[in-house]
Amino acid sequence: MKFLPLSSVKKRNAVFFNKFIMDFHSYYTPKNGNSMEDYEDACGYSEETLCFCLSDGATESPFSKELATLLVNNFVRQPHHNDNLKQALLNAVIQSQTRWHDILKDKQLPWYAEQKISTGSHATFTGLRLTVLPAKSLKDKLKRVVNIKWETVGVGDSCFFIVRNDELFKTFPVGKVEDFNNTPPLISSIEPLTEENIAYDSGIIQKGDKLYLMTDAIALWFLKSSINGDKPWVTLQSIGSMETFISFVDTLRTGKEIKNDDVSCITMNFKP
Amino acid sequence: MILSNKTSVSLNDECERGDNIMYSVEISRSNPGCFLFLIDQSGSMGDPFGGNPTLLKSHGVADAVNRLLSNLVIKCSKDDGIRNYFEVGVIGYGNPDVSSAFMGTLAGRELVKIEEIGNNPLRIEERLQQISAADGETVQKSVKFPVWIEPLARNGTPMCKVFDTARSILERWIALNLNSYPPIIINITDGDATDGNPIPYARDLMRLNTNDGNVLLFNIHISNQHSVPIIYPDKAPTISDQYAALLFEISSLLPDTFITAALNDGYAVNQQSRGFGFNADLISLINFIDIGTRVGMLR
Numbered sequence: 001m002k003f004l005p006l007s008s009v010k011k012r013n014a015v016f017f018n019k020f021i022m023d024f025h026s027y028y029t030p031k032n033g034n035s036m037e038d039y040e041d042a043c044g045y046s047e048e049t050l051c052f053c054l055s056d057g058a059t060e061s062p063f064s065k066e067l068a069t070l071l072v073n074n075f076v077r078q079p080h081h082n083d084n085l086k087q088a089l090l091n092a093v094i095q096s097q098t099r100w101h102d103i104l105k106d107k108q109l110p111w112y113a114e115q116k117i118s119t120g121s122h123a124t125f126t127g128l129r130l131t132v133l134p135a136k137s138l139k140d141k142l143k144r145v146v147n148i149k150w151e152t153v154g155v156g157d158s159c160f161f162i163v164r165n166d167e168l169f170k171t172f173p174v175g176k177v178e179d180f181n182n183t184p185p186l187i188s189s190i191e192p193l194t195e196e197n198i199a200y201d202s203g204i205i206q207k208g209d210k211l212y213l214m215t216d217a218i219a220l221w222f223l224k225s226s227i228n229g230d231k232p233w234v235t236l237q238s239i240g241s242m243e244t245f246i247s248f249v250d251t252l253r254t255g256k257e258i259k260n261d262d263v264s265c266i267t268m269n270f271k272p
Numbered sequence: 273m274i275l276s277n278k279t280s281v282s283l284n285d286e287c288e289r290g291d292n293i294m295y296s297v298e299i300s301r302s303n304p305g306c307f308l309f310l311i312d313q314s315g316s317m318g319d320p321f322g323g324n325p326t327l328l329k330s331h332g333v334a335d336a337v338n339r340l341l342s343n344l345v346i347k348c349s350k351d352d353g354i355r356n357y358f359e360v361g362v363i364g365y366g367n368p369d370v371s372s373a374f375m376g377t378l379a380g381r382e383l384v385k386i387e388e389i390g391n392n393p394l395r396i397e398e399r400l401q402q403i404s405a406a407d408g409e410t411v412q413k414s415v416k417f418p419v420w421i422e423p424l425a426r427n428g429t430p431m432c433k434v435f436d437t438a439r440s441i442l443e444r445w446i447a448l449n450l451n452s453y454p455p456i457i458i459n460i461t462d463g464d465a466t467d468g469n470p471i472p473y474a475r476d477l478m479r480l481n482t483n484d485g486n487v488l489l490f491n492i493h494i495s496n497q498h499s500v501p502i503i504y505p506d507k508a509p510t511i512s513d514q515y516a517a518l519l520f521e522i523s524s525l526l527p528d529t530f531i532t533a534a535l536n537d538g539y540a541v542n543q544q545s546r547g548f549g550f551n552a553d554l555i556s557l558i559n560f561i562d563i564g565t566r567v568g569m570l571r
Contacts, residue, residue, distance in 0.1 A: 033301065063351045112345050115416065
């Protein structure tokens with residue numbers, strides 16, 4: 001197989017992003033009563049690597065915001081586009097752990113922070129990578145048929161969803177409402193992550209697919225609503241701006257439809 | 273000393289887990305929780321603990337409270353300091369009567385924000401802790417051990433009065449925090465009340481409630497007896513210590529959220545399990561309280 005040079009891949013990906021993805025949004029809002037300084041999720045994406053991800057820093061961990069941010073930044077900046085995606089996440093975790101130690105090594109900390117840091121920081125993670133596949137045949141090439149592979153990796157209860165033909169087609173990695181709880185699997189800043197602890201799935205994008213990445217509070221609402229026969233993707237599609245999203249999340253919190261937690265969400269639709 | 277003419281009430285479910293009690297309010301800085309520790313500092317606490325002649329019960333109590341406070345502070349700490357998720361009080365009884373057991377900067381205070389507690393221990397000791405290394409070997413590691421409470425053992429055990437004092441403190445707190453998670457009381461004692469039958473006073477205390485449920489009263493029974501620690505039992509322990517059954521009787525049922533967390537952490541609990549420990553420290557209770565995504569067992 002012949003690989004394009006990285007610079008060409010990045011350029012092609014950026015063209016792809018602008019040509020095929022519609023209604024791309026990245027939304028986030030802190031827990032009610034908190035400021036953005038207290039927001040411990042992180043979300044990121046790169047048009048050049050076509051990587052999208054979210055990480056949710058554990059409330060009880062110190063410096064979990066830093067860990068979540070490092071994981072997101074290192075994942076979307078993957079230099080090796082053809083890596084196995086689990087390996088790409090493992091690389092991002094190792095880079096993040098090294099940097100996390102660097103950030104903390106010279107800090108003078110009180111007794112409680114010192115003790116808490118000895119157990120490390122923790123965060124959930126879900127990542128998505130889109131890959132434009134080479135044309136299978138000359139006919140496809142001439143017809144400019146574009147096949148796009150989606151791959152996702154996850155640790156914990158940050159989720160990835162695909163809506164296809166107006167139905168929830170894929171829920172990953174948490175498939176059931178009862179599997180959401182307060183002790184999800186977590187990536188640690190000090191313990192090694194192994195491939196067996198990473199969930200993985202992949203497939204081919206279809207025209208009109210809607211893709212979502214969400215942290216747990218809104219993911220649970222999305223899944224519950226879908227199971228109840230509602231179409232939460234229609235609600236999300238009608239939002240369109242950060243202000244409307246924040247107001248929408250406030251309404252869900254007031255109605256006790258979601259727990260009061262940091263909320264992050266990436267949405268994208270493929271052209272029909 | 274308060275000795276009331278209250279008669280012992282029969283124990284029923286009114287103070288225990290009711291159908292409408294959820295214990296589900298989120299503990300947050302804008303909606304903090306409350307912990308009240310009641311510690312027996314009476315003369316009988318100068319007796320040996322758990323059949324070990326070199327360790328006194330008063331030391332066992334002080335260590336248990338200091339560890340509970342330390343774990344609570346650590347639970348609430350983040351990179352930007354300690355978040356005020358709780359107000360905490362420590363009331364001693366027996367030395368000489370019933371009063372705040374805090375020492376140093378916090379002396380005399382009833383309920384104190386957790387941030388102030390974390391930043392004002394009496395002193396910080398270095399202690400050796402046994403930890404399991406990755407290769408399975410046990411190694412000793414020096415850890416910081418903050419101290420807020422010193423071991424004390426004098427006079428009688430006014431348990432009725434301390435329950436009455438706790439009721440008075442918590443009535444005031446609840447009036448200001450009606451929508452908060454119900455206060456949690458941890459009473460640490462050898463059970464030998466000297467001012468009457470503590471059961472009616474405990475029941476009065478357990479009747480207090482916020483909109484989210486009744487006050488939770490948990491008991492740690494520190495005994496002379498050498499026996500296997502008992503934690504979160506679902507029936508009164510059959511051990512010969514005469515006070516164990518009494519303390520079990522005045523221990524609240526674990527709320528459902530605690531049961532779920534306890535099961536996750538490997539404890540054999542069920543719907544009838546109570547917040548009671550015999551020669552056990554109940555540190556795990558701190559880990560059952562939900563302030564967001566949990567990481568694992570507190571040390």
